[in-house]
Amino acid sequence: MKSGWRSAAVVTGMMWACIAAGAQKQPNVPPEYEREGGPYVPTPNVVVDQMLTLANVGASDYVIDLGSGDGIIVLTAAHQRKSSGYGVDIDEELIRLSNLRAKSLGVSGRVLFEAKDIFKTDVSKATVVTLYLLPEFMRRLRPKLFNELKPGTRIVSHDYHFDEWQHDDDLSFDVPEKEFISGVPHATLYLWIVPAKVEGAWRLQLDGGGEYSLVLKQRYQNLEGTVETKGRQAGLLEPKMKGTEINFVLLQGATRGQFSGKVNGNRMEGTANFGDGKAMRWSASKGS
Ligand SMILES: C[S@@+](CC[C@H](N)C(=O)[O-])C[C@H]1O[C@@H](n2cnc3c(N)ncnc32)[C@H](O)[C@@H]1O
Missing domain, CATH: 2.40.128.120 (Quinohemoprotein amine dehydrogenase alpha subunit, domain 2)
Structure with a gap:
């Protein structure tokens, strides 16, 4: 899973495709949808592993990745940690690829990817939510996640946070391969645990x-x-x-x-x- 289907060459190619996609609309995105959460930029494997560790993902978890890209987070969780999961992305080609990869990894009975807008996604089944989305989109997403997720659900975000909803934990580390993506060779991860409503x-x-x-x-x-x-x-x-x-x-x-x-x-x-x-x-x- 660390290499194999997601070889360095493929990932590098995808990164460049993403950076180009940031400027233009991509052909695989239906015209009624906006890619407001950001272009397709894959989270490196080493960061995926740390995200799953920070959220303490295990076999009883249902992991939802909002803006799932090539499916790496949900697929790694299912393959290495035996969890179930669901990913949504507005890019139909990435969704097709993710479901194919689920089959080849033998986890298609436990994970599903669907082409869908994040704001139209039912998140109520999640025990863990993962995110790698732009700051303004994170702010808009904050009330949906706070109101619709079950108390105790863990949310882990790569690099971007929820502003006034303070995180419960964080982790920063060097990731030299991210120099390609963002020009910054390190990652920061944020963890929130959705609180019960007691007001x-x-x-x-x-x-x-x-x-x-x-x-x-x-x-x-x-x-x-x-x-x-x-x-x-x-x-x-x-x-x-x-x-x-x-x-x-x-x-x-x-x-x-x-x-x-x-x-x-x-x-x-x-x-x-x-x-x-x-x-x-x-x-x-x-x-x-
Ligand atoms: C930075 S990539 C993250 C991919 C994956 N989660 C990862 O960490 O490798 C953001 C993804 O969000 C998707 N996206 C952006 N806006 C979206 C929206 N409104 N609804 C669904 N997906 C969206 C993009 O197509 C892109 O694949």
Whole structure:
């Protein structure tokens, strides 16, 4: 997979084709579609491997590459990591090639490529989404991915980020062969973990303890919150979301409660640690 069907000569040829395609409309793209996500520029194999590692792709994953080019990301994931997947691109010839390669690699039962516009693609089945798209397109794509992906889905992007939606992790490394493509011989990868939607009013209960009104404000994975009990209000400390995991600290007098839990739709539950080995279960349901 590292060489074989995608030999250096083919890739180099494709790169030059891509750079030319950046300036002109390509013949394989139906006239009703715009290649607004950018021209076809393949991600080098070494970068593909790092993207799959950063997203921790495994056999249970369903990887969707939006703007899949020659299919390299979904094909490598299926071939080397036994995942399933789906790729869309507006270039019909690249889609035809990708499906042919899936057959020759023996993974066509687990992956499919379709000619489709990214904005018309159903992404709800993804557990991992991969991207190598231009910055302005990334900004337009941000609300679709934030709203339509399941909480916990990992998104990995090659070189471009989502601006105000801060990434959860990143990785930069040298890639000499990228000098051809972008004039910059290194790559930066960004990882986001889609957070559960928790904004609103919640009723929180500690097992064998008190009842609290919790109000959360959310901006992507960043939270702010206030909690009220018996008429006394306090701010949540260190609130944080990571996919479906939520963490925050509540101070009650001199007691510090470290809350951690999992969100499942309109419910969340977990454990609160109060130091000295004292822990309690807690749960919360949405609605004041
Ligand atoms: C930079 S290439 C990335 C290819 C592949 N993901 C990779 O990393 O090797 C971007 C791809 O997005 C496709 N593309 C651009 N705009 C698109 C759109 N609106 N809908 C579907 N595909 C699009 C292009 O045809 C191109 O193949």
